[in-house]
Amino acid sequence: MTAETPAVQTPTTPAAPTRDRRGDAAIPSRRERSVPHAGWMVVAGKEFADHLWSSRFLALLVVLGLAALIPMYFAADTIRNAASQVTGASSIFLFLFTLAPKVGDTQVQLPGAWEFIAIVGPLLGIVFAFDAVNSERSDGTLPRLLSQPIYRDDVINGKFAAGLAVIGLVLTFIVLLIAGFGIVRLGIVPSAEELLRLTFWLIVTFLYVSLWLAFGLLLSVLIRRASTSALVAFGTWLLLTFFGGLITQLIGGFIAPITGSLEQQASNLSVQQTISRLLPDTLYREASLAILNPQVAAISNPATIGGYEQAAQRVPSLQSFDQSILLVWPHMVTMLAIMVACFALAYVRFMRQEVRA
Amino acid sequence: MTAPSTRPVRKRVGRKGGGPDRDTGATPRRAREGDDRPRAPIRTRGLTKLYGDLVAVDHLDLEVQAGEIFGLLGQNGAGKTTTILMLLGLTEPTEGQARVVGLDPARRPLEVKRRVGYLPDAVGFYTDMSGRDNLRYTARLNRIEREEAEDLIDEALEQVGLSARADDPTETYSRGMLQRLGIADALIKDPDVLILDEPTTAIDPLGVTEILDLLRALVRDRQMAILLSSHLLNQVQSVCDRIGIFSAGRLIGQGSMHELAARFGEDTAHVEAEIEPPADGGIARVREVLAAIPGVVDVKSPARSSDPWVIGVRPAAEETRVRRAILAAATSTGLDLTSVRVAPPALEDIYRRAVDRATHGHARDVR
Numbered sequence: 001m002t003a004e005t006p007a008v009q010t011p012t013t014p015a016a017p018t019r020d021r022r023g024d025a026a027i028p029s030r031r032e033r034s035v036p037h038a039g040w041m042v043v044a045g046k047e048f049a050d051h052l053w054s055s056r057f058l059a060l061l062v063v064l065g066l067a068a069l070i071p072m073y074f075a076a077d078t079i080r081n082a083a084s085q086v087t088g089a090s091s092i093f094l095f096l097f098t099l100a101p102k103v104g105d106t107q108v109q110l111p112g113a114w115e116f117i118a119i120v121g122p123l124l125g126i127v128f129a130f131d132a133v134n135s136e137r138s139d140g141t142l143p144r145l146l147s148q149p150i151y152r153d154d155v156i157n158g159k160f161a162a163g164l165a166v167i168g169l170v171l172t173f174i175v176l177l178i179a180g181f182g183i184v185r186l187g188i189v190p191s192a193e194e195l196l197r198l199t200f201w202l203i204v205t206f207l208y209v210s211l212w213l214a215f216g217l218l219l220s221v222l223i224r225r226a227s228t229s230a231l232v233a234f235g236t237w238l239l240l241t242f243f244g245g246l247i248t249q250l251i252g253g254f255i256a257p258i259t260g261s262l263e264q265q266a267s268n269l270s271v272q273q274t275i276s277r278l279l280p281d282t283l284y285r286e287a288s289l290a291i292l293n294p295q296v297a298a299i300s301n302p303a304t305i306g307g308y309e310q311a312a313q314r315v316p317s318l319q320s321f322d323q324s325i326l327l328v329w330p331h332m333v334t335m336l337a338i339m340v341a342c343f344a345l346a347y348v349r350f351m352r353q354e355v356r357a
Numbered sequence: 358m359t360a361p362s363t364r365p366v367r368k369r370v371g372r373k374g375g376g377p378d379r380d381t382g383a384t385p386r387r388a389r390e391g392d393d394r395p396r397a398p399i400r401t402r403g404l405t406k407l408y409g410d411l412v413a414v415d416h417l418d419l420e421v422q423a424g425e426i427f428g429l430l431g432q433n434g435a436g437k438t439t440t441i442l443m444l445l446g447l448t449e450p451t452e453g454q455a456r457v458v459g460l461d462p463a464r465r466p467l468e469v470k471r472r473v474g475y476l477p478d479a480v481g482f483y484t485d486m487s488g489r490d491n492l493r494y495t496a497r498l499n500r501i502e503r504e505e506a507e508d509l510i511d512e513a514l515e516q517v518g519l520s521a522r523a524d525d526p527t528e529t530y531s532r533g534m535l536q537r538l539g540i541a542d543a544l545i546k547d548p549d550v551l552i553l554d555e556p557t558t559a560i561d562p563l564g565v566t567e568i569l570d571l572l573r574a575l576v577r578d579r580q581m582a583i584l585l586s587s588h589l590l591n592q593v594q595s596v597c598d599r600i601g602i603f604s605a606g607r608l609i610g611q612g613s614m615h616e617l618a619a620r621f622g623e624d625t626a627h628v629e630a631e632i633e634p635p636a637d638g639g640i641a642r643v644r645e646v647l648a649a650i651p652g653v654v655d656v657k658s659p660a661r662s663s664d665p666w667v668i669g670v671r672p673a674a675e676e677t678r679v680r681r682a683i684l685a686a687a688t689s690t691g692l693d694l695t696s697v698r699v700a701p702p703a704l705e706d707i708y709r710r711a712v713d714r715a716t717h718g719h720a721r722d723v724r
Contacts, residue, residue, distance in 0.1 A: 026468065027396055027459040027549070042497045050485075140481025144542065147445050148498040149471035355447045356438065 039150025043158025044165070047132075051166045056127050064124065064174055067116040072178050074101035074110060076185040093190040094197060096182040098292045113178055114288045117205060118281060119241055125212025126233040128166055131226035132159045132217055133350060138226065143355050156217070156350045160343060163213045168206055175202050196321050201291045204328065207335045208284040212237070214342035221346045221353070240281055248276040263305050270303040283335055287328040294318040299327055396459055397422050398550045398582040399444060403453035406439050406606075413439040415606035416453065421582045421599075423549075426572060428593040429586040430708055431603030437586040438478055440603075441552055444584070445475055458549055471499065474543030478554040478586075480535060484528035488519060488538050491527060492545055499546045506545070513541035516571055518564070532559035540568065544575075551575065553585040557592055569596040594704040602711045609715040618702035619673075621711045625654070626673035627700035628680055629665040633693035646690050650682045667700065 051057055078101045079092060100112045111119075133156065136142040146152060175198065183189060190198065216233050223229035239247075252272035258265050276282045290296045297319055302308050319327070399421035406414040414436040421427040429437050442448040444455055446462030446469055455462055462469040482491045489510060496506035514520045517537040527535065536559050543551060551572075557565045573596065575581045587593050593600060594614060601611035610617055632643055640658050647656045647668055655669030670679045680697050687694035 025459055027398060039498060042494075046494050046497075050483075139484065140477065140479050141483060143447070143477035144475070144480060144482075144495075144539070145498075146447055147470055147473070147475040147477070148495060149467045149500075149546075150498055151467070355442055 039148075039154035040158040040161060043145075043150070043154055044161040045158075047159050047162030048165050051128055051162060057166065057170075060124055060127055061170060061173070064117070064120055064170065065177060067120045068113050068174050068178050069181065071099075071101055071110045071113045071116055072096055072181060073185075075099040075112065076182060078102065079186060093179075093182065093186075093188050093194045094292045094294075096178060096186070097198075097201070098289070114201070114292060115285070117174070118208075118284050118288065121205060121209045121284075122212040122237045122241065123234075124167055124170060125163075125209040125214075126216040126230075126237060128163045129159075129213045129216030130220055130230045130233045132156075132163070133220040133346075134224055134226050134229055135220075137224065146355055152351055153347065156221070156347055160213070160217055163217070164206075164210055167209045167213060171202060171205055171209065175205075193321055197291055197294075197324070200321075200325065201288060204284065204287050204291060204332060204335075207332060207339065208280060211280055211335050211339040211342070214339045214346065218342045218346040218349075221350045240279055244279045244281055245276065248272075248279060248282075251275055266301070266305055266308065267303050269301050273301050277331075277334070280335060280338060283331045287331040287335075290324050290327045294320075294324060296324070296327070299331075396456075398458050399427075399456075399584055401440075401444075401453065401455045404440070404443060404450050404455050405452035406436070406443060406448065407451045412606045414443070414450075417606075417608055419601065419608060419611070421550075421584050423582045424576055424580045425598045426576055426583040426585065426596055428597030428600045429584065429603055430588065430590065430593055430600060430704075431586070432588070432712075435603040436606040437603055438554055439606075441475070441554055441584070441586065444552060445470060445473060471546065472548055473550045473552060474546055474548035476536075476539045476543045476551075476553040476556055480539035480542075482527040482530075482535060482538060482542075485526055487524045488527050488530065488534075488541075489514070489523040491538065492542055495542050495545050501546070509545055509547065510541075513544045516544065517541045518567060533561055533564060536560055537564070537568070540571075547579075549581060551581050551583045551585075553583065555587055556585055557587065557589060565592060572596060590704045590708060600704070602708060604712050604715045607715070610711045614702060614704065614707075617704075617707050617711070621707045621714065624672045626670045626676035626702075628668045628670060628676060628683065628697060629700045630668060630683055630697045631665045631695040632687070633695065634662070643692060646686050646692060647683065650679055650686060652679045652682075665696070 075096055078099060079095050097113045100109055100115070102109050133142075136145060136155075142155075145155060179190065179198065215236070216229075219229040219233050220226070223232060249272070252275045255275065256268035256271035258268055258272075260268075277286075286299045290299050295316070295318060297314060297317070298311060302311055397420040399419065401417050401419045404414060404417040404419070405412070417436075417440060419427075419440075429440070431437050439448065443450045444457050444462055446466030449463050457469045458472050460469050482488070483494075486494070492510045492513065493506065496510065501509065511520070514523045517540050519534065519537050519541060522530070522534065527538065530538065536556065540553070540556060543553070553572075556572075557568055560568060569592065572583055572585075576583055585593075585597070599611060599613050600617060601608050602617070603609070610620060612620070630647075634640055634643065643666065644656050644658060647653060647666065652670050652672075652675040653668055654671045657667040657669075659666055668679070668683070670676045676699060680699070683697055684694065686692070
């Protein structure tokens with residue numbers, strides 16, 4: 001059979017040397033070369049496998065699992081005690097995620113499962129990205145990787161894709177864990193709408209964590225040492241999570257102090273709220289609440305006195321799923337925008353960096 | 358069938374495990390040389406790279422033919438690595454052009470990288486993966502089918518002598534083993550061109566011989582073009598067909614050892630003679646006899662008694678006549694001469710002189 005294949009190639013081979021010698025004609029190769037494509041998938045596949053086998057994956061699974069299960073455990077108790085008195089509430093199942101439970105008979109109140117995830121979630125993003133590019137650099141694998149037949153952006157795209165996949169996996173696992181455990185302990189099966197809300201909340205959480213993944217990736221491109229990049233990433237996380245509110249309050253109080261007429265106070269309050277939404281943390285908390293709790297009818301403070309009056313007159317009712325989504329749509333778009341901005345910056349910087357350290 | 362269309366057939370045979378290729382290696386090679394193979398796999402014209410004001414590579418004209426090992430010599434920072442990165446399309450040239458396997462690496466990097474094996478300076482591997490797994494990743498990136506890849510990996514590991522340790526994580530490897538693995542890694546894609554940046558710096562002397570033999574075999578059997586950069590002069594001298602001397606981004610000399618020696622050797626040949634020191638007059642008498650021979654410009658007595666005398670001859674073409682004259686003189690004066698031979702031109706001298714000349718020339722230009 002070998003005799004036939006060359007026959008097909010013969011017409012092209014002799015032509016090659018006579019063709020413009022200075023031109024771009026490739027010197028015939030000894031081996032058939034398929035032009036490779038989708039290099040990012042190969043990179044992503046390798047990175048994904050690396051993540052799954054890494055100790056940090058296991059550690060995070062344990063940390064996040066505990067962070068989600070412990071409040072859930074106490075929340076389930078509270079719900080069980082209260083469930084008999086509740087009538088008509090359609091979101092008992094989601095209380096598993098939102099309820100901030102008391103521990104036994106003590107006054108200690110734990111944050112709800114979703115709040116735990118709001119705090120620990122960024123870790124998940126950072127951990128899988130902070131050393132993505134700079135470790136390749138310091139290990140000397142980057143020149144070798146880039147000399148393979150892939151485009152340069154395949155490397156960063158693949159790494160980001162692998163990070164997203166791992167995040168998706170971990171988050172889905174945790175939500176299923178809570179839900180499964182809740183079903184067993186409470187004996188309540190979630191309704192279709194609750195499932196829908198839960199899935200959507202999973203997407204919002206995924207966006208939130210991906211945002212931190214993109215941030216970590218950016219740091220890994222900008223900062224040459226993995227340890228420095230980790231320090232900066234975790235520092236930012238601590239700062240924003242625990243002092244972010246304080247900082248935005250300070251800024252808000254400076255720019256739009258709550259003084260003057262009622263009308264002015266209302267509008268300044270709304271400005272302050274906008275400023276606080278510069279924090280991804282705030283965005284995520286507001287969005288989570290609105291999705292997980294159908295009773296939340298508005299997440300923005302009205303900007304006028306009239307708005308407050310209207311809000312006061314509103315009959316408290318449960319929001320339908322699509323109404324809740326409308327409420328959090330801007331939040332999601334903002335989180336997506338921050339994520340895209342971080343990734344784009346990382347991408348551009350990576351493409352322009354010299355291969356050599 | 359074989360005779361008229363050697364090349365396409367060879368292409369099919371390509372390399373199934375390498376074995377058959379090596380056996381039949383001689384025939385296609387001759388056929389290849391017969392059919393006019395005009396285009397060098399590596400060719401640059403006026404290739405220039407500026408980093409700001411710093412000229413890293415200055416109008417480089419370079420050609421490396423198939424079936425040849427070309428050695429790039431130069432100090433640190435002379436522009437060797439920058440040149441290599443431009444050849445791979447990993448850095449864009451500021452000016453000029455490069456053609457690798459006939460293609461512009463800046464515009465068609467994928468095809469170039471598919472066919473060029475590259476061992477970077479200070480090569481690194483994923484430390485938590487085994488050597489074999491690292492190579493598997495490379496094979497996947499090159500879209501090599503799984504089964505074929507396993508064969509290629511086994512063969513490459515065998516060639517660099519790493520088969521026994523292939524399944525250990527690379528963090529347990531020594532620097533030299535990493536370098537061997539790096540060479541295996543570059544061979545996985547069965548390249549037409551091999552570019553090696555400091556391939557033997559950390560490998561022990563015995564290992565170096567193996568690696569250099571391997572490179573020679575690759576050139577001989579697979580008609581690869583190999584470009585290697587090094588600062589280990591005697592290795593470059595022993596393995597390279599042609600040598601290019603790099604200084605401050607410019608190629609200040611290129612050619613075979615003999616061509617370089619003729620150009621930079623100050624037209625001096627060296628003859629080594631082993632002479633038992635005579636009882637009467639000792640060393641001074643030997644020196645007297647040797648210096649009297651016409652054409653001899655310089656006589657160095659041995660530092661240790663086991664070393665030979667080194668006799669400088671100018672012009673270099675006189676070397677044969679001088680050797681005869683030494684023999685004759687030894688007979689007539691009764692010197693106990695045990696051997697006379699031509700000392701191979703030392704790359705070190707050539708290199709030093711070339712760089713000297715270039716820097717002085719450069720200084721003159723500046724003035």
